[in-house]
Amino acid sequence: MSTTVPHNPEPRFDVDGTWVGASVPRREDPRLVTGRGRFVDDITLPRMAHAQFVRSTVASGAVEEIDLTGTRDTPGVIAAFTAADLGLGDITAVLERPPSEFVPTDMPVLARDRVRFVGEPLAIVIAEDPYTAEDGVEAARVSYRSEQAVVSDEQALAEDAPLVHDNAPNNTLLDVSMFATDGIDDVFADADCVVRVDARSSRQNALPLETRGVVASWDDREEQLVVQTCTQVPHQVRTVLARSLRRDERAVRVVVPDMGGGFGQKCVVGREEIAAAAAALRLQRPVKWIEDRKDALSAAFLAREQHYDARAAFDADGRILALDVDIVCDMGAYSCYPFSAGIEPLMASSEMPGVYRVPAYRVRGRAVTTNKAPSAPYRGVSRPQHVMVMERLFERASRELGMDPVEIRRRNVITTFPYTGVNGVTYDPGTYLESLDLCEQLVRDEGWYDRKRELAREGRVLGVGYCCFNERTGYATEAFAKRKMTAVPGFDISEVRMDTTGAVVVTSGTLSHGQSHETTLAQIVATRLGLDPARVKLHQGDTDRVTYGWGTFASRSATIGGSAVSLAADRLVEKLLHIGAHMLETRPDNVELHDGGVRQRDDHGQTLSYAAIADTAYLRAERLPKDTDPGLTATASFDPPGDGTFANATHAVVAELHPGTGRVEILRYLCVEDCGIVINPQVVEGQCRGGIAQGIAGALYERISYDEQGEPSCASFIDYKVPTAGEIPDVEIHHLETPSDLTENGAKGVGEGGTIGAPAAVLNAVNDALRPTGIELDTTPIAPETVQRALEESS
Amino acid sequence: MTDQYLVTLTVNGEDHELLVTARRTLVDALRHDLHLTGTHVGCEHGVCGACTILVDGAPARACLMFAVQAEGRDLRTVESLGSPDSPNDLQRAFSEHHALQCGFCTPGFLMLAEGFLASRPRATKAEIREAVSANLCRCTGYQTIVEAVDDCASRRRCAPDTTEGEATPEPGQNDTPRPA
Ligand code: FES
Ligand code: FES
Numbered sequence: 001m002s003t004t005v006p007h008n009p010e011p012r013f014d015v016d017g018t019w020v021g022a023s024v025p026r027r028e029d030p031r032l033v034t035g036r037g038r039f040v041d042d043i044t045l046p047r048m049a050h051a052q053f054v055r056s057t058v059a060s061g062a063v064e065e066i067d068l069t070g071t072r073d074t075p076g077v078i079a080a081f082t083a084a085d086l087g088l089g090d091i092t093a094v095l096e097r098p099p100s101e102f103v104p105t106d107m108p109v110l111a112r113d114r115v116r117f118v119g120e121p122l123a124i125v126i127a128e129d130p131y132t133a134e135d136g137v138e139a140a141r142v143s144y145r146s147e148q149a150v151v152s153d154e155q156a157l158a159e160d161a162p163l164v165h166d167n168a169p170n171n172t173l174l175d176v177s178m179f180a181t182d183g184i185d186d187v188f189a190d191a192d193c194v195v196r197v198d199a200r201s202s203r204q205n206a207l208p209l210e211t212r213g214v215v216a217s218w219d220d221r222e223e224q225l226v227v228q229t230c231t232q233v234p235h236q237v238r239t240v241l242a243r244s245l246r247r248d249e250r251a252v253r254v255v256v257p258d259m260g261g262g263f264g265q266k267c268v269v270g271r272e273e274i275a276a277a278a279a280a281l282r283l284q285r286p287v288k289w290i291e292d293r294k295d296a297l298s299a300a301f302l303a304r305e306q307h308y309d310a311r312a313a314f315d316a317d318g319r320i321l322a323l324d325v326d327i328v329c330d331m332g333a334y335s336c337y338p339f340s341a342g343i344e345p346l347m348a349s350s351e352m353p354g355v356y357r358v359p360a361y362r363v364r365g366r367a368v369t370t371n372k373a374p375s376a377p378y379r380g381v382s383r384p385q386h387v388m389v390m391e392r393l394f395e396r397a398s399r400e401l402g403m404d405p406v407e408i409r410r411r412n413v414i415t416t417f418p419y420t421g422v423n424g425v426t427y428d429p430g431t432y433l434e435s436l437d438l439c440e441q442l443v444r445d446e447g448w449y450d451r452k453r454e455l456a457r458e459g460r461v462l463g464v465g466y467c468c469f470n471e472r473t474g475y476a477t478e479a480f481a482k483r484k485m486t487a488v489p490g491f492d493i494s495e496v497r498m499d500t501t502g503a504v505v506v507t508s509g510t511l512s513h514g515q516s517h518e519t520t521l522a523q524i525v526a527t528r529l530g531l532d533p534a535r536v537k538l539h540q541g542d543t544d545r546v547t548y549g550w551g552t553f554a555s556r557s558a559t560i561g562g563s564a565v566s567l568a569a570d571r572l573v574e575k576l577l578h579i580g581a582h583m584l585e586t587r588p589d590n591v592e593l594h595d596g597g598v599r600q601r602d603d604h605g606q607t608l609s610y611a612a613i614a615d616t617a618y619l620r621a622e623r624l625p626k627d628t629d630p631g632l633t634a635t636a637s638f639d640p641p642g643d644g645t646f647a648n649a650t651h652a653v654v655a656e657l658h659p660g661t662g663r664v665e666i667l668r669y670l671c672v673e674d675c676g677i678v679i680n681p682q683v684v685e686g687q688c689r690g691g692i693a694q695g696i697a698g699a700l701y702e703r704i705s706y707d708e709q710g711e712p713s714c715a716s717f718i719d720y721k722v723p724t725a726g727e728i729p730d731v732e733i734h735h736l737e738t739p740s741d742l743t744e745n746g747a748k749g750v751g752e753g754g755t756i757g758a759p760a761a762v763l764n765a766v767n768d769a770l771r772p773t774g775i776e777l778d779t780t781p782i783a784p785e786t787v788q789r790a791l792e793e794s795s
Numbered sequence: 796m797t798d799q800y801l802v803t804l805t806v807n808g809e810d811h812e813l814l815v816t817a818r819r820t821l822v823d824a825l826r827h828d829l830h831l832t833g834t835h836v837g838c839e840h841g842v843c844g845a846c847t848i849l850v851d852g853a854p855a856r857a858c859l860m861f862a863v864q865a866e867g868r869d870l871r872t873v874e875s876l877g878s879p880d881s882p883n884d885l886q887r888a889f890s891e892h893h894a895l896q897c898g899f900c901t902p903g904f905l906m907l908a909e910g911f912l913a914s915r916p917r918a919t920k921a922e923i924r925e926a927v928s929a930n931l932c933r934c935t936g937y938q939t940i941v942e943a944v945d946d947c948a949s950r951r952r953c954a955p956d957t958t959e960g961e962a963t964p965e966p967g968q969n970d971t972p973r974p975a
Contacts, residue, residue: 025890025891026890026893028898029889029890029895029898030879030880030882030890031879032895032898032901033876033882033886033889033890033895033898033901033905034833034873034874034876034877034878034879034882034886035831035832035833035834035872035873035874035902036833036879037833037898037899038832039832039835039899041826041832041835041836042826042832044827044830130823131816131818131819207933208897208899208933209837209843209845209897209899209900209931209932209933209934210835210837210897210899211837258897258898259897260835260837260897260898260899260900261896261897261899261933261934263933292839293837293838293839293840293843513897514896514897514898514934515896516896682893683893685893686893686896686934686935686939689935689936689938689939690896690933690934690935690936692936693935693936693937694933716838716840716842717838717840717842717843717931718840718842722931722933724927724928724929724930724931724937725924725925725927725928725937725940725941726924726925726928728936728937728938730938731936731938
């Protein structure tokens with residue numbers, strides 16, 4: 001089922017037995033399938049109290065009074081605090097851009113004089129159990145002077161719009177114009193064909209099945225606040241905690257238990273995490289907060305509400321000549337930390353040209369603020385949207401020019417590498433054309449084009465859609481710095497430590513919330529050391545155990561985290577060889593790794609186990625070479641060079657539209673992906689399938705809407721339609737493998753790709769099916785009513 | 796304080812006496828009174844299925860029941876299946892097929908599938924998919940969950956001492972809202 005493109009024939013590993021490339025059973029599974037995982041709500045501490053939040057019921061208004069008398073009188077309530085009681089520092093994300101481009105806004109931990117969205121936390125209630133905490137919340141009385149809410153990007157940008165933040169004119173938090181190739185207007189004027197796409201995507205919830213939560217406690221012995229929280233970025237949470245509580249970072253420890261997913265929603269610092277920690281300090285009791293689903297749906301970080309007005313110019317042969325885009329992202333009420341409200345428009349602006357050779361480019365990207373729950377990065381960040389817009393532009397141009405939609409892509413995809421685009425980004429080698437060709441071939445071989453024609457005679461409505469895209473996965477410090485962030489993610493640091501038995505502990509600043517790091521990073525280290533992965537244990541998600549790190553997001557763990565562990569393991573290998581040579585009384589270049597130990601090259605009978613070397617390194621240090629420190633530890637960091645590495649894929653969807661109901665049924669889903677060297681095929685396929693499911697959810701089902709007062713539409717899963725096994729199809733995956741020269745293992749990262757490709761492939765399939773109607777849809781999710789209407793109008 | 800009731804819950808074959816308020820949900824009693832934290836909570840309104848356990852052999856949402864209603868019922872949670880050292884065949888199938896990523900939904904799917912397969916040992920893959928659509932998973936895309944359950948079912952059918960034929964009530968599936 002898998003196809004391999006010939007690649008760099010040089011072996012990357014010179015040790016015996018490679019675990020990289022094998023579907024090693026997951027280390028995480030035994031505890032998770034037996035109910036013995038430890039998620040945040042599984043943690044119980046002596047004297048633990050329970051928190052809930054009094055939240056705003058209006059979208060915009062001045063807070064006149066927060067009356068907590070009834071709350072404090074509620075039996076079982078221990079305390080209730082407002083912003084004034086806790087006096088915490090605000091959470092502020094900053095970009096180093098002039099005021100004309102970026103306006104920083106302060107997000108208070110608890111709202112003070114005004115509220116900006118329904119669900120905004122106003123007070124924290126601490127009680128003996130979660131039930132009484134809710135009673136306490138219900139007993140709170142808040143009075144507001146309600147004001148007109150701003151609930152859409154158009155409304156936000158209207159001349160007389162009320163301001164969500166007084167310091168943000170036009171409700172605009174970010175406004176950048178980039179690239180603007182000279183003469184681009186002339187290119188449009190002279191082009192054979194100009195197409196336009198006006199596309200909108202709806203506000204979505206990343207929706208980890210485990211809602212957010214935290215257990216905070218004070219440790220007298222360590223003189224430390226210990227915050228166990230489900231976050232993708234523990235070190236960044238620690239920084240905000242320390243600043244907000246005005247303490248040394250040393251005095252704060254953030255520990256991440258097992259996590260029930262994150263998908264970006266947990267990769268920003270949450271106000272509730274800080275408030276719960278402050279309450280624990282104040283009360284000198286452990287405090288637990290578990291977000292309920294209603295709050296998670298409406299008041300947690302959301303994403304993806306974007307509006308694109310895009311034009312593309314083509315010549316008569318279907319070659320793209322220019323791209324001109326105006327992007328407006330509705331980022332809700334606040335900038336998230338550390339990424340800021342710039343996260344979506346900056347991603348879309350810099351990456352929009354994607355896999356295509358675009359000679360001229362102009363983009364304006366804006367983040368507007370509205371009275372809705374704020375946005376955070378969500379799996380794929382903007383790419384599901386801007387890839388969809390690019391793919392729609394190509395489809396539309398193919399229709400205008402009477403060309404085959406795959407052929408027009410074929411003429412435009414980048415085929416020579418490295419390629420530096422009009423966006424100033426250099427792309428490393430990928431299989432854009434190969435994946436497109438293979439994917440189309442698979443669709444043809446399975447006979448879908450014929451089936452579609454045959455079934456049309458029976459009145460059935462089928463469509464075939466493609467999406468060809470790439471994804472920058474190894475975002476380096478340099479790449480993030482270009483966005484002018486003042487907290488710049490990029491590198492990762494790793495430490496590898498061998499104990500006296502020869503077993504290994506490795507730390508990573510990345511952390512798994514479902515991605516299987518305990519398995520895959522152990523595979524990498526085991527391969528480098530020639531050890532069984534079972535003897536390698538990962539430490540992740542603990543600011544006291546891990547030196548520093550930027551966590552897991554943007555498909556960065558295999559590329560950056562995996563490279564850091566590789567380099568650290570290599571350094572340990574050097575030390576093992578050095579000590580081994582000394583112990584075997586031979587030259588350092590006459591030893592090599594073999595079967596969990598070191599052996600002499602010219603006499604294979606001369607061997608030492610790692611345990612024997614470790615015994616010397618720790619217990620018999622007098623036998624070490626003079627120039628060698630005792631112990632067996634090594635540290636390394638990694639930051640991808642240049643613009644980082646790009647994974648790529650082509651997806652194909654065959655969809656059937658059901659005229660009676662307007663239902664879109666996916667009959668076939670094919671994915672041809674290239675994420676470089678695959679560390680664990682099963683894990684890679686899992687990431688693809690899970691990502692695709694979320695992409696389909698965005699294309700067809702999920703949407704949070706707001707009424708004129710700014711009241712969100714989703715109080716429960718009844719309103720927010722999460723697809724089940726009944727809606728998500730099986731996905732057949734084919735692998736191409738272009739090893740990356742920019743990462744240590746040749747891996748390119750795979751966490752987000754599926755989500756990026758699915759919306760465009762689904763939308764194109766639906767539009768292909770609708771072709772006889774002349775109607776084209778560019779807005780997600782595609783409502784069944786819209787499809788039904790389109791089919792009715794044409795019949 | 797609110798009135799407390801003394802109840803006896805029979806969980807995984809053991810009786811436990813505990814004092815609960817009338818409004819204490821069964822899932823909270825299992826998780827926080829009996830410290831059986833394998834059963835998870837994803838929504839508290841009966842949709843996600845993370846809290847699925849077996850009540851008298853049939854899958855049920857433990858978030859929709861009160862602890863006081865569970866007296867005298869036979870309750871089975873994920874802790875009644877295998878252990879990390881010796882997982883049962885269904886747990887092994889989940890691991891072999893990579894039917895879990897974060898694992899938060901997994902105990903719910905395991906208990907759903909145990910209840911379903913007990914009553915429908917000959918279920919087709921399509922029927923398994925239908926049954927599995929009662930619960931939500933945000934990580935896997937469901938395909939591998941369906942495959943794991945199907946694989947386990949066919950292995951059980953081939954095994955010499957099949958448990959097929961055991962009288963078990965029809966599971967309460969299809970009571971869950973689904974996207975239109
Ligand atoms: S927690 Fe019971 S169904 Fe979601
Ligand atoms: S494995 Fe994460 S929700 Fe199912």
